Amino acid sequence: MENKNCSLCLFKSKAAKNLSDPELKQMGNSCAEVVFRKGDTIFKENALSSNIIYLQKGLVKLLIEGPHQTQILRLKKAPCYLGLPTTMGDKVNHYSAVAIEPTTACFIDINTFKNLLKINPDFSFEIITELCRNELEQFHRCVKLIQNQIYGRLANHLLNLSTEVYESTEFKLPLTRNEIADLVCTSRETVSRLLSDLSKEKIIQVDGKQVRILNQALLEKISDKG
DNA sequence: GCATTAACCACAG
DNA sequence: CTGTGGTTAATGC
Structure with missing residues (x-):
């Protein structure tokens, strides 16, 4: 796996802009960039997950197996993080992610990611903000679907x-x-x-x-x- | 009752 | 993979 230089990344997330050069280097050392074609699975429900995924480019659908059939949870457009809830919240994924357009994603090692959360409050702040926005969107979508x-x-x-x-x-x-x-x-x-x-x-x-x-x-x- | 909404089935491009 | 028609069940005046 080739080490990435995250400092030079043109698609840096809002959160990652708060990282110092050494911190970006640390992230780059435990990070792999992967290109997906339309229809490729990025991660799978019930599989072990040890990475946080940052979507640089592309569009993804999130799927979860329901009691009757597969439910599409939502679409996610880059730039955004994927799998924060499913990677931080449990050892295995609770849902899958599939690219529906050509997509580029970075797989960041979970331990490195956790460490960055601990040492850089500005980074953590942006991550929390993104999570909160997500939760609000989910709530609205949920009510809409039901009512x-x-x-x-x-x-x-x-x-x-x-x-x-x-x-x-x-x-x-x-x-x-x-x-x-x-x-x-x-x-x-x-x-x-x-x-x-x-x-x-x-x-x-x-x-x-x-x-x-x-x-x-x-x-x-x-x-x-x- | 009668109308509306939406699912399920079947079949054809 | 889509579009349409028929049928049917649930719900609301």
Whole structure:
């Protein structure tokens, strides 16, 4: 494994910007950069985990086995850390991560990471902030899934892709209809139907996986009231 | 009752 | 992998 020089990294996380040169060197010595193709598994549920993963580039889905089927927990876009809860919280992963676009990730040894948390409070502060933001997002998503109807949940996902992930009103769906269903908790058929309904209503334009949002205001309304 | 919502099944591109 | 149609169960006026 070749040692990385994290000081020179162009994709340094907000947290890592607080690390001193020696600390970055320490991280680089126990860190491996790995490139994943679309569909590659980054880490797997129930496998032993001894690394914190920092996503430099790319897009990832998090999956967990539910009682009936696989549940897509959420999408995560770089730059971000992956597997903090699952690596710090237990010895084995409680969920899997799969790249859904070409992705570059750094695997940081957990002991090195823990040590950096202990010796650099500014670094720790940023990590905690990221974790807290995540938890808030989870809470909102949870309530939305439970209380909104499917129209609202799907509209919410489309808006999320548009505003958070791609930052454009036009984008290519990174998931199949089936996966969208697993993410917003419905059936594949319903996703198909609702997408064509939204298209008939001129709220979005759909061509295969290509989507353009035509009426964002209305989509937001649907996402709220759902 | 009657309407709506959404899942499940089947079948065709 | 998708889109559609039929059927059906649950829920709400």
